[in-house]
Amino acid sequence: MITLLVSLLLLITNSQAKADTNENFMKFELVKLPYAVDGLEPVIGKSTIEFHHGKHLQTYVNNLNNLIQGTKFENADLETIVRESDGVLFNNAGQVLNHNLYFTQFSPKGGGQPSGKLAEAINAAWGSFENFQKEFEAAGVSLFGSGWVWLAADKDGKLSITKEANAGNPVTKGLKPLLGFDVWEHAYYLDYQNRRADHLKELWKIVDWKAVEARF
Numbered sequence: 001m002i003t004l005l006v007s008l009l010l011l012i013t014n015s016q017a018k019a020d021t022n023e024n025f026m027k028f029e030l031v032k033l034p035y036a037v038d039g040l041e042p043v044i045g046k047s048t049i050e051f052h053h054g055k056h057l058q059t060y061v062n063n064l065n066n067l068i069q070g071t072k073f074e075n076a077d078l079e080t081i082v083r084e085s086d087g088v089l090f091n092n093a094g095q096v097l098n099h100n101l102y103f104t105q106f107s108p109k110g111g112g113q114p115s116g117k118l119a120e121a122i123n124a125a126w127g128s129f130e131n132f133q134k135e136f137e138a139a140g141v142s143l144f145g146s147g148w149v150w151l152a153a154d155k156d157g158k159l160s161i162t163k164e165a166n167a168g169n170p171v172t173k174g175l176k177p178l179l180g181f182d183v184w185e186h187a188y189y190l191d192y193q194n195r196r197a198d199h200l201k202e203l204w205k206i207v208d209w210k211a212v213e214a215r216f
């Protein structure tokens with residue numbers, strides 16, 4: 001009888017431990033959109049958001065959670081994983097970080113120009129906001145294949161534009177990412193087909209500069 005009770009207790013304890021472990025492995029979750037799925041229309045259509053956020057990003061999140069199981073990254077934060085991993089783990093972690101920044105930098109009431117210290121730093125680096133926009137768009141248009149264009153800051157607050165292939169993020173160069181435009185075709189093909197330049201030009205209308213300034 002006692003043996004039976006002990007076995008039962010062990011079984012319960014084991015399944016509890018398994019439940020805890022599985023919960024742990026789902027540590028990264030799909031970032032919540034700070035707007036409705038159709039909130040960024042017509043700049044980004046509802047279908048694009050549904051696929052990009054609900055399918056593409058969800059897949060990266062699922063892959064990331066599966067890949068870190070049983071590795072030294074199991075309890076690491078996302079930026080650490082991106083900085084210290086490579087291969088398929090880097091690709092998925094990078095894309096989760098990139099898209100978390102991407103989806104939370106837009107607003108249906110976005111657009112206009114940054115203010116305060118960010119505006120000053122942009123003027124110091126490019127002379128004017130318009131010059132910065134031109135260079136940022138040109139970097140995105142000239143990036144071959146899939147990737148990202150970023151506005152990034154160094155530890156002294158000096159700004160630069162970086163072009164990153166595939167899942168790249170400026171954190172791997174010791175820089176802080178402030179604003180990122182996704183130039184993977186999945187970000188714009190349903191709305192703009194091959195017209196990447198038109199898409200990048202339109203994105204300025206929905207940039208939430210308050211969210212970007214908060215990262216600076």
Ligand SMILES: [Fe+2]
Nearest residue numbers: 182184186187
């Ligand atoms: Fe994307």
